[in-house]
Amino acid sequence: MADTSFFDRMAEANSAASGAGLCSICKGSRRLCGKDRCPLMIKFYSQQKTMPLIDAKDLAGCSPPAVFVGRHGYPKVDIGPLLPPEFGDTSIMDTPERWMGKTIDDIVDMRFRLVRGKFRIDARDFKAAGRIVDDIQGLALAERPVEVEASFRQRPAGRVILDDEVQPFGPSARLDSMRVGNGRFERNLERSFYDTDLKASGAVVSAYRNGTLISEIQKAFAVGTMGLEKNRRFVPTRWSITAVDDMIGKDLLKTTKHLETIDEFRIYQWEQLDNRWCILLMPCTWRYELIEAWYPNTTWNPLGKEIDIISDCEFFDGRSEYAHIGGCYYAARMAVNELLIRERRTAGAVIFREAHPGYVMPVGVWNVRENVRAALLTEPHRYDSLGPALAHVDRVMDIKQGTWIRHSGVLRDWMVQRRLDEFY
Secondary structure, eight states: OOOHHHHHHHHHHHHHHHHTTHHHHHTTTSOTTOOSSOHHHHHHHHHHHHGGGGOSSEEEEEEOSOEEEOOTTTTEEEEEEEEOSOOSOOGGGGOGGGOTTOOHHHHHHHHTTOEEEEEEEETTSGGGGTHHHHHHHHHHHBSSOEEEEEEESSOOBOOOOOOSSSOOOOOEEEEEEEEEOOOOBOHHHHHHHHOTTSOHHHHHHHHHHTTOOHHHHHHHHHTTOSSOGGGOOOOOHHHHHHHHHHHHHHHHHHHHTTSOBOSSEEEEEEEETTEEEEEEEESSSOEEEEEEEEOTTBTTBSSOSSOEEEEEEEBTTBOSSOOTTOHHHHHHHHHHHHHHHHHTOBOEEEEEEEEOTTOOSOOOTHHHHHHHHHHTTSOOEEESSHHHHHHHHHHHOSSOHHHHHHTOHHHHHHHHSOOGGGGO
């Protein structure tokens, strides 16, 4: 599901930075890349706290519970548990719904305590792998932290990975064996696990409607516990995150697209992790756009001298191509529709996001989903027309409305199309 061209650009940018030799010259102290803090050093210090605790081939602790399914070489992929070298309630380590208000240092420190075990399987024929698949599936379905003992082929080690789709995680090593303690399944996920006649989309939506956290649904979806028996397979974690956001968003849209429109322009504003947000809701039928502005010296604009702006949009009939922005597009769309469902209204939505240099490293799609959710829980600023609403955006954001409009399909459409209410 990943958009190849978008991630190719990211890879090229990071490769160029590496080729320039800045990191080896800087050594994390001279800020040659322009960032306020070195993202490599943030990860290094977090690793240093974990490495003394895993200086062996055996590890025991309580998984949050958490699992990871890789994507390289698909359908032959690595699967395994994420396991911290500690016992007790570790649930927060893999529950991004609880991370609002935490700093990047907090998040990286927490995530780097999770050691990833790796075992190679065929994602389409996972039952052939035997007991380890049963253990991984049971772990993903567990309601609370579960004790896990793992034996590795070598001492776990780590490498730096920057990925805006998935949360950071710590060192990794190939598994020789693992033992998973008893854990009670989350009731909604257990129901879909045993219902082999229920399609995956139905299982995802049912669990969501019955109160299961999206992060929990994504894990269950990734390890082949949902869908028709003949169609079940392991899905790379990166893909499962976006697939679940997309399924839930589309299901909400079946209702929200046909509701009465709001009767005002609204601006919701928010700031977190040096990301600045303005969310514009317009009194019209469904249309949606996410516009991201990456400042120089941020992760996806490491060498640029200008702000890099990318956008994707859809109108009432939706879109058929995968969004260039990636999983963030679907996460934010889902969050907007949660608000519309609560209010029993529909609207057009344009989300403006500025990623400033303080956002030194990506922490996952959850950052977009949970920040948009949080923003939409605040009291909005209300206006009678688009002009004053965009003037509010000017006051909050560094980038002015003219630039946003040039990069916006929804706003340009609004300004050139005649509407029925203009004739009354």
